[in-house]
Amino acid sequence: MAQMTLIQAITQAMDEELARDPRVFITGEDVGKRGGVFRATMGLIEKYGPERVVDSPLAELSIVAIGIGAALADLRPICEIQFADFIHPAFNQIANEAARFYYRSNGQWRVPMVIRSPYGGGISGALYHSQSVEAFFAHVPGLKVVIPSTPYDAKGLLKSAVRDPNPVLFFEPKKGYRAIKGDVPEEEYIVPIGPARIAREGEDISVFAYGMMAYYAEIAAEQVAQEGISAEVVDLRTLAPVDRDAIRNSVMKTGKALVVYEDNLTLGYGAEIAAIIADECFEYMDGPVKRLAGPDVPGVPFSHPMQDFFMPNPNKIADAIRDLVAY
C-alpha cells in the first residue's frame, strides 16, 4: 500500500489506463507540457507523447465533441475540462449528444468517454472557479456521474470510468486534491461504478454526502461521536445511476436523514436524495429529511468571510447532525 493524495491517485489511474489500452488518450486545455493547471496529467505527455496527451484549443464544446467523435470511432478519450465552471459551453454536446447516442441509435452507437473536471469551492475561486455542477448532469439519463472522496476510490472509479462503454462525468473535489490522502494498493484494482460506500457505520442518523462533503461528514461524525451520537456516513460516490438500496437500507436503520452538498440548495443533487427518501422510506422516518447545502446565491463569493459563510464545513455538519438527532 502506498499513501498518496487524491490527485496522485487520479494521475496514476490515467497513467495505468494509457499503458493498458492504446485507444486511451487525453485531451483538454494545458494537459500537455503544462501537465494540467492542477497537475493531474503531469508527466504523461513525456511518457505517452503529444499524440496521446493532446493540448486542445481553448474551446470546451469541441473538447467534448472531439471526445464523442473519437469514442464513436472506438477510441477511449479522457477529456479534461479545466474547471467545472467551464463545462457549460459543452452542455449541448454532453446533454443533447453524448447522453443520447446509445438510446437514439437503438443501441448501435455508443460513446465510451470520460469527462474529468475539478469542482467545488473553498479555494478563493469565487463564482467561476468554485462551482458544483453535478446536479445538471445527474438529471440527464444516459450519463453516469461519479465523484470520489478518497484516493482509493478516485483511482478505482476512474479506471472503471475509462473502461465503461458509456459517457462518464468524473468530478474531482479540487479542495481535496492535496488535502485528502489515503492508502492505495500497489496491485491493479477497480472500484465499480454504482454502489455507494458506507464510510462510517452508525445507528442514530444517516448522513448522505459525496466528494469534499463526504470527507467533511466523516470528520463531523467523529466530532459528534464524542458526544455519544452515532452517525452513519454514506458516501454516494456514484451519483447517477444512484444506489437506492444503500439509501433505503441506511435510513431504514437510523430513521433520520441529513443530506449534505456544497452546491446551491434548490434542485441541487441532494433534492433527489431527499425525494427518494420521502417516497420510499416514509414509514421509517423519525424526523424530517434535512438538507445542508450552499445558499441559493449565484456563486461562492471570493472574499473569505463570505466564502466561509457559503461553504458547508465539518462544524456546520456536526451542528445539523445534533439538531436532527435531537428532533
Place this chain on the structure above:
Amino acid sequence: MAQMTLIQAITQAMDEELARDPRVFITGEDVGKRGGVFRATMGLIEKYGPERVVDSPLAELSIVAIGIGAALADLRPICEIQFADFIHPAFNQIANEAARFYYRSNGQWRVPMVIRSPYGGGISGALYHSQSVEAFFAHVPGLKVVIPSTPYDAKGLLKSAVRDPNPVLFFEPKKGYRAIKGDVPEEEYIVPIGPARIAREGEDISVFAYGMMAYYAEIAAEQVAQEGISAEVVDLRTLAPVDRDAIRNSVMKTGKALVVYEDNLTLGYGAEIAAIIADECFEYMDGPVKRLAGPDVPGVPFSHPMQDFFMPNPNKIADAIRDLVAY
C-alpha cells in the same frame, strides 16, 4: 372577456408590451416574416418593423447573449428559442452570465430580459422536440422560471416577465398552445411572478404541477371527484423562486402530496418540491410524497406507443391520486 388559446394570449402579451415600451424588442429564429414556427410572433413584424422583430442567425447562444448585452444597455429583449431542446447551446450564457450579472457586479448591472421557449412532449417531436428543461434553470440562482398553464396566466405572467428587472425564463407548454383555451380580460392586467395558483381546492390530497401537467391534473381531479375524492390542484406557475407557502399550506391541509411533471423523474423539478415537503411538512404527512413523471430515459420516443408510455396524462394522474389517497 375574450376566449382565446394559450398562444394567442402569448402573442397578445408581446404585442401590448411592444406597444407600451419602445425598449422592448424580439429576436430569435424565424420570428420575423415567418411569425415564428409556432406563430407566436405572427403579425408583429408587420406592426413593429424588422428593427424590433429581428430574425436572428441560427445560433442560440448569441440570441441570448445579444439579449444580455441589450438588457445591460437598458433595452428589454424578448428572446425566443425555437424549441426548449435547442436552449442547451446557450446554457453558458444563461447559467454563467445572465443569472449572475446582478450578484457579480454587486447590483450594478442587471439583465432585464425574457427568454421564451416552447417545451414538452406528446406532439411526436421525439428526443429533440419534446424536452422539458425547467429543472436545469430552476437550479440556477438569479434566474426566474415561469411556466403558465392558462391563457390568462400566460398573458399576465409574460407581461410581468417583460417588466421584471431580472432574467426570466418563460417556458410554454407547446402541446397546449392551441389545445388550452380560456378567458382573457380586455383590460390591461398582469399576473405577478411568484405566487402559485390554487387551480382547484380540495381536502384529500395535494397535486402539484405546472404547464401541461397542471392542465391534466385538473382533468384528473375532475375524474376522481366523481368517485368522491377531493383533490387540490396547485399550479405552481412560478418555478423559481418557488412559492413555499402555497406548498406548505396545501400539504398541511391534505396530508398527502403528489408531484406531477413530464420531465425525467430523477432531479426533475418535482424533486425539489418533494424535498421541500419532506423537510417542512414532516409532521403533517399521512403518506409518502409521490412523484409521477417521465421515466429516466434519454428523451421522449417518436413512435406513438412509446411516446404514450413515456408521457403522464390525466388517466395516469388519476390513478396516482387514487393510489395515494388509498394509502
Place this chain on the structure above:
Amino acid sequence: MPELTAERPSATLSEEALLEMYWYMLLSRRTDERAWVMHRQGKIPFHISAIGHEATQVAAAYAINRGVDYVHPYYRDLTLVMAIGVTPFDFMMSLYGKKGELSSGARQMPSHFGAKHLNIISGSSPVATQVPQAAGLAFAIKYRLSQGLQSPDDTSQPRLALTCLGEGSTSQGEWHEGMNWAGVHNLPFICLVQNNFYAISVPLEGQMAVSSVADRAAAYGVHGISVDGTDVLAVYDAMKEAADRAYSGEGATLVEARCYRMTPHSSDDDDRTYRSREEVEEWKKKDPLVLFQKRLLKEGVLTKKLIEEYEAKAKAEVDDAQQRAEAAPWPKPEEALGDVFAPLEEA
C-alpha cells in the same frame, strides 16, 4: 495522383457509376415525393425533404468510400444515405415509426439517419452538433494511423469523415469549433455545406455577411471550394478533390454546394410566407434530377427506355416499401425503456 490533374475527376466516372448515381437521385426523389403524399393523407406526422439537394448528395456519396468512410449527415441527407445503402423501406419505417426501424428503433423522428453497418453516425436535431463530432471521427483516424492501429492504405477502414449541414447552421459556435479543430490538426475531414439560401425562413444575408460559405475556410487554414450544387459532376469534382486531400494527409476541406430547397422547410412549414413563387419557379429550372437526366441523355448514357424502366422500378420499390412499412408492427410501449446505458460487456 498526377494523372488526374489534367482531366476532371468526374471524367473518370464509368457509365455504370453515372447510371447508379442517376438511379439513387431518382429513387430518393420518388421516395421523398411519396412521403409528402403520405403526410397529406395524414398517415405520417412529419416529413423533411431532400428535393433539390440530390445532385450534391449523390456526388458526395460517390466521391468517398461509401459505407466505409465515416458519414455524419444531417436531416436533409436522404439521397446521401440512400446512395450509401439506406433503403426506401428503411425510410418508410421511420416515417411511420415502426418497430425495429433502422436508425433508432423508431425512437427518433424520421430523417435522423444512422446505420452502424454503413458507418453512418446517428444524427440528432440540434444543428451543427455533428460538425465537431465529425472532426473527432477524423481525429480518431489520424490517431489510429499515428499509433499504428490502422494502416494508411487499408481501404476497409474509414479514411475520412464527412459531415453535412445547411448554410444557416454555420452560424453556430459548434461549427466554428469543429472547423477550427480540423484546421489545427490537419484532419482527414470534409465539411459539406449545402447552401440552399434559406434556414427555414431566414435568407443567407440574415446568417452571414459574406456571400459564400467557402470564404470562411480561410479563417481555419483549411481548403475552401464553392460549387454549383445542382450539377452532379461539378460537385463530384469538388468532393473528389476534398477526399483525395483527406486520404493523402493534406487535411480538411470546406465544400459549399449551392442549391435550392424546392419544398417548404418541412411538412410543418409554409414557405409562401417568406419567399416568392417566382423565385421558386426560377430555381425549378435548375432541378438537379432533370439537369442530370438531360446530360446523361445527351451523352447517350441514358435512353428514354432506360428512364422509363428506372421510373417503373423506382415506383415498384417505393410502393413495396410503403406497403411493407404500413403493415409492419408498432413498437411495444415498453421499448421506450431500453438502451439507456450500454452494458459493461460492450466496453
Place this chain on the structure above:
Amino acid sequence: MPELTAERPSATLSEEALLEMYWYMLLSRRTDERAWVMHRQGKIPFHISAIGHEATQVAAAYAINRGVDYVHPYYRDLTLVMAIGVTPFDFMMSLYGKKGELSSGARQMPSHFGAKHLNIISGSSPVATQVPQAAGLAFAIKYRLSQGLQSPDDTSQPRLALTCLGEGSTSQGEWHEGMNWAGVHNLPFICLVQNNFYAISVPLEGQMAVSSVADRAAAYGVHGISVDGTDVLAVYDAMKEAADRAYSGEGATLVEARCYRMTPHSSDDDDRTYRSREEVEEWKKKDPLVLFQKRLLKEGVLTKKLIEEYEAKAKAEVDDAQQRAEAAPWPKPEEALGDVFAPLEEA
C-alpha cells in the same frame, strides 16, 4: 473626417494626451508589480497581470470615448480600465476582497472588472462570453439610433461597444457567434484581440491554423487589422480607425494587437514548464513601457525629470492604495446573500 486620411490619427494626439497615456501605463505597471509582491508575501491569494499589454490597452482606451462608450473587458485589462477610471485603490481592494470593493463588492476574484459609472461591464471568468454580449451592447446602440431613442452625435451616450480577449479565446464558439452577429448587423463594435501567442501554456499554433487572428475577419464580413501591440501609436491608429468606423455607421472591426505576456499566466502558473527563458528575454526588449518612454523622450515630450516625478507619484499612489486597502474592513459574512434578484422597483 477627410483631414485625417493624410496623416496618422496618432499624430493628432496632444502632448498632454501622450503624457496621460504614459502615466496610465506606468501606474498600471507599478500597481501590477506590487500585486506580484503582495502575492509572494502571502497577502493575497491571486493575481493576473497586464504586464506587456499596456501599450495596446492604453491606446484602446484613448481611441474611444472613455467612460462613455461601452467597454466589456477581460481579466488582463488592468491598464485599459485604469485609463478609463479604475484606481489602484479600487484594484487593491479587489486583491484583498475588501468590503464594498468596486467591481463586485468582493464577490468576484480580482481582475473581474466592472464599473457602472464608467460603462465598464462586469466581467466573468469563462472566456469569450463577453464577445456576443458586447455585440448586444452595440446592437442596442444601433437600435436606439434607429428608434430615435438616441441621437447620433450625442457624445454623452455610448456610440460603440469595445470588447477584448486573448487570441486563444477566439477558439470559442462564443467568439464566432458574436463576430457573426456584428457582421450581419453591421454593428458599432470593436473586438480587440490581444494576441500574446499563448493561452496559458498553449501556443498560437495550437489554437488556430492561421498566423494572424485578423485573417478571420474575412469570415464575418468585418474589417480586420493586425498591429504591433507593443507600439502605443500603432495601436492607437488602428483603434481610432475602428472607432471612426463604428461612429460613422461603417460597422464592426476586428483588431489584432500582437504583444507578449511578460509574466506567467497568473500567480498560479509557472511558465518555465512551457516556454524558454530565451524567448521571454527576447520579448523583454520590446517592453511597451520602455519603448514608449524612449519614444517620448526622443520626441521631447518626456524628460528624465518628469520620469522621476511620475515614478515617485506612482509609487506614492500605489503605496497609499495598498495601505488603505489593507486597512479597510472585510465584508460581513451575510453579504454573501445579497443581490440575487434586482427589486421590481428597479425595472
